[in-house]
Amino acid sequence: MDILLMIKTILLGIVEGITEWLPISSTGHLILADEFIKLNMSDAFMEMFNVVIQLGAIMAVVVLYFHKLNPFSPKKNRREKGDTIILWMKVILAVLPAAVIGIPLDDWLDEHFYNPPVVAAMLIIYGILFIVVENRNRRSRRRPMDDLDRLSYPMALAIGAFQVLSLIPGTSRSGATILGGILIGCSRTVAAEFSFFLGIPVMFGASLLKIVKFGFQFTSVEVIVLLTGMIVSFLVSIIAIKFLLGYIKKNDFKAFGVYRIILGILVIAYFAFLK
Template sequence: MDIILALKAIIMGLVEGFTEFLPISSTGHLILAGSLINFTGEVAQVFEIAIQAGAILAVMWEYRARIGAVLGGITSDPRQQKLVVNLIVAFLPAAVLGFLFSKAIKAHLFAPVPVALAFIVGAFVILWAERRHKVLPGAHRVQTVDDMTVVDAFKVGCAQCFALIPGTSRSGATIIGGMLFGLSRTAATEFSFFLAIPTLLAATVYSVFKARHDLHASDLPLFLIGGVAAFISAFLCVRWLLRFISTHDFTGFAWYRIVFGVVVLITAHFGWVVWAE
């Protein structure tokens, strides 16, 4: 592996880590970055999903105390059992729909206009959710992750299904969906982090398994470099986001999404980026 390829892996890992947990769609940013640095192809597609493992590890490290408590109390502590059940319930809707319709989604929605529309429509949903959050302060009845019911978890899981649409953002769908369904901004964000663990892990394992015949031992260093870069950047991003939401809302991300949606349309129109897998 030459130094240029290693640098490309680092860039892609940084993009993954810095965008995975923000409501701005890591997929869209990875496509744009991959096109700009000429990091494309079958192996690159698997790489983009596999390096999510680095982002998963960053969340697991940030919440290592709670994860340890869950593992230690899963057979005896009702609080930990409740979180596990909620995560399973929230994970299933998108997992089932993704398994059934992933091919159709890739065939029909991975195009410039649907991606751009997902960015822009998602932005207006964020603006609406934030306005609703301010004018109806009593609407956020769930203050912490531990206050969530199974019904709350299922609703967030249904919201995550919208992330199957390229450009929507898994984090955006779960966080904003959670806020619309009555979760506080902090509870919605933390539950989105926890839900990312089974969701991204399943996507990573499934993608690598499907592409196992196209991968070689020589690809391992590339994946490791990208994974480490994703871990470091995701860890920094998660730490920053937790501080950010204590004093800010997501309005800025909404305007960023609108700008990015316009970027998608412009780059596709002039042929600068091939918005397809």
């Protein structure tokens, strides 16, 4: 196993673990990182790797929220178990829009949108939207809904509709769903947590789809690269999730909006003048 290949894989795992949960687009960052951190694997493997590596990040949510997400926990009473089942029903409902639209269009989206110019445009557009929405919230006198149990089925479906936007790389799945949650009246914490939970079935489904398309004939090097990336992204994601939840208790998302705009401009400049 090439040591340099392992180092590059670890770096990509770190990128994924940080960017999956911060609203700055993990897939977009992985596409951009591939310009500088070449694994020199096949295009088919890299297309699959950039999605399946996110399973490691998703497992961080499962571990951190295992009690909250487990409807069979012996530590919960009957009402709490019922509330957990209802939460999962809302998550499943919210998954439907992206599944109905994303699965049939998967190949078309890969062909037309997985490129740096699209990523740069989405980084800038949604960076501006985060700043606009947070400025609007600052002027609003309406108190946001800050209890996840009060999230209604229509609200869950609306957040799921926003998730469809993240099918375009550079948008950010967490960014689109958090932005949608805030727009319909959720607090930042509720929007972020529901976005975390929504990512579980979405990324398991997307990863299964990519693995089936790639086929199950992995070389030993491909297996090591994929598992290494997933493990690193899992460990880094635990840190990133805790950071984000602590950060949004005292701060808004405008800093992430500014970061997206700056990164988008740098990407445009790089591919226009240096590439």
